[in-house]
Amino acid sequence: MAAAIVAVLAVVAILVAGLAVRLATDPLADPTAASASPTAPAVPMAPAPAPELTTPTPTPTPDPPTPQESFHNGEREQPLPDPVPLSTALPPFTDQYPDPTDWLASTGVTGITVIPTDDPTLNCGLTDGNITYAGCYQDQHRMVVFVWWNADSSEAERTFLVAHEFSHWVQWDRYFDVIYAAAQQGFNGTPDWRGLLESDASCRVLSWGGYDESVVASSSTPCTTEGWYEGWFLDRARAIGVQF
Known part of the structure; x- marks a missing residue:
């Protein structure tokens, strides 16, 4: 009996010693604390903020281009026929510049192509019955002037021809809004409007100097x-009466 009591006391001594070691190494340990239950409810979280609603900014629609x-x-460009019609070869434009585009460039005008043609749909000057030289500028071929001449024309007439058609290009380039307004208001084809153009x-050509006034006058x-x-x-x- 005494031996059994001694054994129990020995076990108690061991347990007390273990508890003392734990308290010594973990001063926050509480031997009476209960362990957390795995089924205990979680601490409630604050609700997530609602997403901020934004109104999308509409993409502005660009204004359509004006006619000008x-x-x-x-x-407004239209394709040219390939090749551009020319029923017969023309004499050289001048002795120094057989190609009228080269001659125009020599005056300081670059970027304009001078195209010889006797097609009346391109060279509208031919519809006026001109039989020596004729030219035309058309806005759907913005950087082109159409010309035609024959062997009976003089060099002075040919240079005036190209300069005159280039002067029409100047009109369209500087005064498109006026020309467009005149067309919208029914002036196209009238003697007053044609005479003005x-x-x-021709007056602008003479203002540049170097052109034969008698050629222009005739x-x-x-x-x-x-x-x-x-x-x-x-x-x-x-x-x-053109309003612009």
């Missing part, structure tokens, strides 16, 4: 005003 912008951007083009498109100035086109357009 379409013209200068080349959006042709006289302004052409189908003479300069009909004295004292021409850049801006005469605008003033004359208003005078005949």
